[in-house]
Amino acid sequence: MTAIATVTVVGASLAGLHAARGLRARGYDGRLVVVGEEYHRPYDRPPLSKEFLTGDGDPGEGLGTLALTDPEEEAELDAEWLLGVRAEALDTAAGEIRLSGGRALRTDGVVIATGATPRTLPLPHPAGVHTLRTLDDATRLRAALRAGAERVVVIGAGFIGAEVASSCAALGLDVTVVEAAPLPLVPQLGEEMARVCAGLHARGGTTLLCGTGVAALRGGDRVTGVELADGRVLPADVVVVGVGVRPVTGWLEGSGLALDDGVRCDEGCVTALPNVVAVGDVARLARPGTARTVRAEHWTSGMLQGAVAARNLLAGSTVEPFDALPYFWSDQYGARIQYAGRREPGDTVRILEGDPADGGGFLAVYERDGISTAALGVDRPRPFMRLRRELARAPQPAGR
Structure with missing residues (x-):
């Protein structure tokens, strides 16, 4: 195996951080570069839809309790942090990552941890329409909810949508959740248990409307309402769109990697190129003994995949599969x-x-x-x- 002088982690995320930790824990002492499109060090995302929205603290004070690293650990990681920088292409032949601003970063190993980005509605979006993925997204939404908003419409009753609706209800706002499916969360929980969990909305004082899509977002400069496919119009001061995410793989087109709603990997997070691994929301892993692949959008999977991917990257092949049992949690009402x-x-x-x-x-x-x-x-x-x-x-x- 060729010596790995430089490893670049693309994505300053939970999964990317755990891959960096895994590399150092396995004895890798070469150059370690972490590229992050956001200007923030890695932080915890689950609180963004919950206590961050409802909390009384000053969001301008920085990451605070959301931060996943501290100065002591960052010194131990001994990584170069390139923050506010976007990866634009991976040239596997040249062993380079092209970054925004025209810079090319030479690298021997790559950890793809670019995560996912929220899907949006194919409609004009006036001001007051939000998605929630990043700390900056949450900061803007938090400010909007405190700027005199009274009526909130959440589009999508998945876990993010339900958590945001719960937080808005806790703030005393009038909340309506719109779900296109006849019942939310059936693919995850099955119809019987999905129906039980859907009942939490009523328990929390939120209106849940299922089986109807969104035809338009009303308003000129600012949103004033949501027009449903059945003709009803829901007045709204703030709209939150939570209709799922798509993996961030556009920068990998033309790299030679297999892209299929994520980056195709074997059961150990290794791509078709042994010096390139993928972790977290962007990784689509093979399921051993089946013809299936799975992409998990869960905090626990992103955390645990890092160590496995790091070991296999350093080994030059898959010597350890990722076989952790899927696990997720959600706090609602x-x-x-x-x-x-x-x-x-x-x-x-x-x-x-x-x-x-x-x-x-x-x-x-x-x-x-x-x-x-x-x-x-x-x-x-x-x-x-x-x-x-x-x-x-x-x-x-x-x-x-």
Whole structure:
């Protein structure tokens, strides 16, 4: 294997940071460069839709508790931070990354950690329409919610949309959530449990409208309302669009890497080029023993993939697969939702604790052929974590 003199991590994200940590933990002592399009050091994104929006602190004071590094760790990482810089192309033949401003960065190894960017509606967007992905996005939304807004419309009832709606309701605002699907979160939770979780909106005082799309965003200079496909118009001072994300791969076109709603990798985060790995929201990993690939948009996956990718990058091939059980959580309307595993259509649900019908917490397990495949908990953190550990140790049905 050719010695790796320089490794460049493209994306100053959670996944990128953990890859950098993994490289140093594995003994890599060469040049380490971290390129980030934002001007911020890596920070924690989950609070952006929750306590950051509802908090009373001054958002102008910097990253504060969101920061994932401190000066001592940054000194130990001994990385060059190129922040406010965008990667524009990867020339694998020349071993270079072309950056905004015309600079070319010579590198021997690459960690792709560019994450994802919010999808938008194919409609004119007047002022007052927001997406939420970055700290700067959250800062703008936070200011808008405190600038006399009374009515908020959230488009999309996925986890980000639901969390933003919950935060807006906590601020005392009139909130309506619009979801094009007949019921939100069915692909993740299945219809039965999705219906239960959808009930949290009513519990929190939010109106949930399902089964209708958005035809237009009303307003001239500023948004005044949302026109639905069925003709209704919802008055709005602030609109938040949460209709999913798309992986940031445009800069990789022409690189020779396989792009398919993400960067195609093997089961160890390694691309077709052994000196290029991908982690986090942008990585689409092969599932061993199947013909499937999976791209996980979860905090835990981004964190854990970094160490695996770093080991395989230094080894020059996949010597360790990424096989962690999928896990995510969401805080909505005072309830914590936790999910782990790989539910698929046809799996049945069995309630282990509590009663979803009474509006309280519960613990459920998904099963197929007598084997547990996934777990869902609402306000059951300790028993859920025990069940999660059991799932991680248990064999999964073939083809998972």
